Amino acid sequence: MRLQLDPTQVARARALAASAAAPVLTLTQQHTTVSIERAVLRMAGLEGADAEGIPWVNRLADAVAEQVGLQHGIALPVWDALQAQRRADIAVGADPLRTLAQRAAAGSVEFRVPQGRAAAAATSGAVRAARAGVRRIDRQRRARERLVARYPVDHRPWIYLIVATGDIHEDVPQAQAAAREGADIIAVIRSTGQSLLDYVPEGATREGYAGTYATQENFRIMRAALDDVSKELGRYVRLTNYASGLCMPEIATLAGLERLDMMLNDSMYGILFRDINPIRTFTDQHFARQVHARAGIIINTGEDNYLTTADAVDAAHTVTVSQLLNEHFAKQAGLEDWQLGLGHAFEINPDLPDSFRLELAHALLARTLFPDAPLKWMPPTKHMTGDIFRGYLLDAFFNLAGVLTGQGILLVGMMTEAVVTPWLSDRDLALQNVRYVMNAAGRLGEDLAPADDGFIATRARHVLDEAVELLERIDDDGLLDAIADGTFGLMRRPADRGKGLEGVLPRADDYCNPVATVLAEGTAS
């Protein structure tokens, strides 16, 4: 299937997105956040938590923030204090950074913002540590490339399945079972509360609600389990988790270190759906995406969510606008086209006449606007009901739209969407649905040729026009104001409110971020 779009209109849309994003990008360069600073520590290898489960990175960052603030970056005071610790001949074991964190938590470290030579020394120590972390990420990226070459996935769309038991040890067999049944990507959904936690929990966890905590150890356990099953199947099974939330930069870092393959990472989801402060989200997002870029991780954006609160026809153009913004922010952070799993969804009211043709129009518009991005195609959720048979039917047409329009990542819909988090059997049935559609009608797209002035093409062009109009308005008013006004997903989120605002800091003039420095040195790819 193909669609003709006016190239000047497309170019105009991109230009408007870039100019709308520009002021926000400037803001991200003027700020840092507590999570970015903790991510610097994580990149340097600081793991573990205290007896109450508070991670050492939080302990250390809190201590620094309290004594000297984080506006200079955490690196300067911490690597300065590390040098002091070394000079003081304190027994540090294998891990001086953790020792420092423990001592800081006990209140026995005095931090300062080093100046002059001390600052240079701290900076170079921090850069060395950051470089070690980035190298580990580079090794994981190469390991992925090797495994993908050895166990290739040569079909599209990739089949994406969710696992969400809340218990990593239940998740593992379910994920393996799903992979055996044909999943190319396993996403471990997070526990409901996690995105508003201002720390990343530690260790293997069994106590999530409607999802499992994202922890470094859980990442490891699941990646190892999927490596096993990849080998068994001769097909590299990708692992996904969620970066969005108050700890986006840290989780992005952990994902790179533990070789996750894709990450949910939207420039606005946290603002809209978690009421996280806009500046916090945009700033975190930029750092997190720089890490993803280096790690070779594919991001997934969250435009699908808008259509759960707004109407999928009325708000179709807001999806397009958000995709263009996400694309621009992503490019600015160094991500390449193949890493852009831009989101959209099959959420039109199924009672609407021609609803399937409308879905095709929207899906085709995204496909045509972003020809090189592996679009993430999300199943019906809003209009799913307890009628599981009807649900199975809608999912079939979702699958059909996905294969007909060449979507890259097919998030498999569940007939129990309105009832429970997916059961083992739901996944199995859902995959059967996908397989049938791909096998029976996967190449039907060759027979589809929507007329240039027909229903589908006309609708697609209309949505693009609406998107351009909206971008013009955003460009005039400013993106932050548009968000405050409920432009996306009908959610009103002013820039001076929202969770995590207290963790946003204007950078000082001597702000130092060794991770940013190392990433700027050049990529591994």
Place this chain on the structure above:
Amino acid sequence: MRLQLDPTQVARARALAASAAAPVLTLTQQHTTVSIERAVLRMAGLEGADAEGIPWVNRLADAVAEQVGLQHGIALPVWDALQAQRRADIAVGADPLRTLAQRAAAGSVEFRVPQGRAAAAATSGAVRAARAGVRRIDRQRRARERLVARYPVDHRPWIYLIVATGDIHEDVPQAQAAAREGADIIAVIRSTGQSLLDYVPEGATREGYAGTYATQENFRIMRAALDDVSKELGRYVRLTNYASGLCMPEIATLAGLERLDMMLNDSMYGILFRDINPIRTFTDQHFARQVHARAGIIINTGEDNYLTTADAVDAAHTVTVSQLLNEHFAKQAGLEDWQLGLGHAFEINPDLPDSFRLELAHALLARTLFPDAPLKWMPPTKHMTGDIFRGYLLDAFFNLAGVLTGQGILLVGMMTEAVVTPWLSDRDLALQNVRYVMNAAGRLGEDLAPADDGFIATRARHVLDEAVELLERIDDDGLLDAIADGTFGLMRRPADRGKGLEGVLPRADDYCNPVATVLAEGTAS
């Protein structure tokens, strides 16, 4: 959607079908059957049964057959005997024919084959009686036309639903419920044994297995119930039953008298799937179709059945051949294009790659070959399993193929196909499936344009070529030999065997059939 076929190849296929059918048509003119003769009595208004439930038409026909044979037609001896009965001043009540039957059953009538003036008198009496019956059929046809005008059905495909409780009094509420949920056509499936009964049961029945007996009274009850619901809905709901079987001519007659709207009537189904003698079936079929033609009844043929025993891809061309034969036989019996519900089915193994595109190719071939016939599109049955979710999915794609290729009559598939005869809820869910597909994707056909040299068109042309080849072979060997060889549905049925053979009689030179005479006088339409 459209398909280009070579018009000379199409013309060749039709010519071959006509010449293959010719010898069989000659045979049908040289024979009569017990059921045709009983149909003559039914047309003359003979109803009811004796205390053991044996219909009076059987009693009377048996007596005549025993005494003078039926090769002259039943009319001559019976109307001759009626005249004798009148002359003898026997008390006949309102119904001399029934009195005659009762007396004949008691052994107190002596039949003869009248000659000369007596024959002429008997013939004219019989023709008068037949004309009264045909007039009743004509009145029913006009009644239908009035009702259809008042309660129009302005969409295609017509939604066809099966009711099969075995109990006419359970069937009625289920049929009405189905109509309210959107059925345009209700088919009352027959009890398993009925098609091999050499009589039509009498009265309202509650004891069928996997279907309800076709009786005149059941026809009346259901037609009245559907008239009620047609009025309620402002949409004329059609009623279907089965003519095929040993009593095809009689049931066709009853259908005309009771205003059924469609009838299953295939030229070969009884031969292949009920092992009924071929000459019997062809002869019965011709008479039955003449009645249907007059009654304005749409016939449904049974090519779909072949694909339950033969493979839907390998045997696709046998469906086409049978459709061409059915068309020719039907036209010869006076049916018009709009009355030809030629059958075909969605029965390709769903595990086959591109199975849906193959289905589209086959469906489109039929659509293109018979542009003015209301094709009957049958759902998957053979590859349905106890996995009701998968079944619901296959039915969705069946529905999609149906609307995309413009089928006229959509027989709604049931998710429980492999389990039970349809439940009330199965029908409800099935109709929801149809409605969604029609509403969401009904006009998607406008966007489909299979390339002339593409997969779909190539496959369709290939099937047509195979059909022409097969017709050439049939034309050489004779249709009866082809049937004997297992050409259709892999069933081997020699012409000199099969059930009901003893009821086939070569016509005598003075053979008289008053119904044929009246029908030949001209149609009501």
Place this chain on the structure above:
Amino acid sequence: MSRVIRPYGDATGDGMVQVSFTLPIPHDKRAEGAAAQLAAKMGIDPALVVHAKAMGPDFTFFVVYGRVNHLVELDKVVVLERDFPLLTPKEVNARIKKQLRRPLVVVGACIGTDAHTVGIDAILNIKGFAGEKGLEYYAGFEVHNLGAQVPVPELVEAAGRVKADAVLVSQVVTQRDAHLHNTEEMTAAFREAFPRARRPLLVVGGPRFDESMAEQLGVDRIFGRGTTPAEVASYLVHRIVGAGSA
């Protein structure tokens, strides 16, 4: 209508039902026997195991059809019927104005980690639900919608601060009975914070609640799937403004 009924598959009284489930055993004849055993324990006899599919080496999925031998006794059905009159917005406003003589104060929230605001918004926002306007549209209500993931202490504090007449809480996530635990935590906190007489009316809602569990959970009322704003408004008037005519 008969007081005792049975499920209806294809004929009155046939008792037919459909069941599906997974057993954590490999697919073999024994597994099918195990499925039949479970069906029998559920009262299905005869039970037809019509589909059995291995899901990997350790699990088997089953579809079973059959006749269930239980009777449904309609007399014993426990239903929470609407025990208050359904009012129009006009009547609601008139009753509040005339009898309460001040706006009825409502605080709404999704508590715990639940962020599904669409349900509570459907009840509270002007936009409303199923063509009915939400409580914000009514002159008689003063609505404070606190949004998603509100910690219980914050909710209690807000209810006290604005002198809420009623607190409306939404719970959509039910995995591991999250909705029940959160509701219990909430009612305990209100019991602790308010003397009985001044405790606001506690109302919870969400698609997977059992409406008859109100007492057990310590709330005044539960609203389930498909609730409309008018039902909630009418209930609040009934309980807070009291009986009487507009």
Place this chain on the structure above:
Amino acid sequence: MSRVIRPYGDATGDGMVQVSFTLPIPHDKRAEGAAAQLAAKMGIDPALVVHAKAMGPDFTFFVVYGRVNHLVELDKVVVLERDFPLLTPKEVNARIKKQLRRPLVVVGACIGTDAHTVGIDAILNIKGFAGEKGLEYYAGFEVHNLGAQVPVPELVEAAGRVKADAVLVSQVVTQRDAHLHNTEEMTAAFREAFPRARRPLLVVGGPRFDESMAEQLGVDRIFGRGTTPAEVASYLVHRIVGAGSA
């Protein structure tokens, strides 16, 4: 593996199942309560009535999810395990040739009004089933396939005439227990017509039979869904030719 298991929805031991059924009552709150009552009687607690839809004025369709409180006791599962060795066609033929020293005579039919021959043909015809050839392909068998809708007296007569060692009957239509009634009629006729010692082995098959009901129905063996010709051939050799090695 544990001897006692529970259904598995999303976690070990959660006991979750899905049920659907229709009740012959109009859709209202009472109907939903009735559905919950039925689910409770089936042992589902808590039961979530997640979908209820009116089907016309007199019926309501329900989908229910919930935790079933029954345990599946694997030790008590009754399974008809294959109690004979599975032989290759070669072994079958060799055993018949060596030990029986004449062809084993088989008569097959669909009896009563059942016309579903595909199943019995799958067992008997050369073409066979699931890649295995049918009994006609075996040198050791003499097969008489009488086809569809064979009246029982005709079957008995044919079995006597050809001196059948075994009679294979297929029954696919099960509405109103047609398959059971027909089978009982058939076994009664054979008991009447043959002295016990000369009665052919009676085997029935079809997709909806319960294989453990053989004794009850008076047949020697029942074969269900998915039976393959080799299983039937091996069974016949085991029972008619007797033990012993080729």
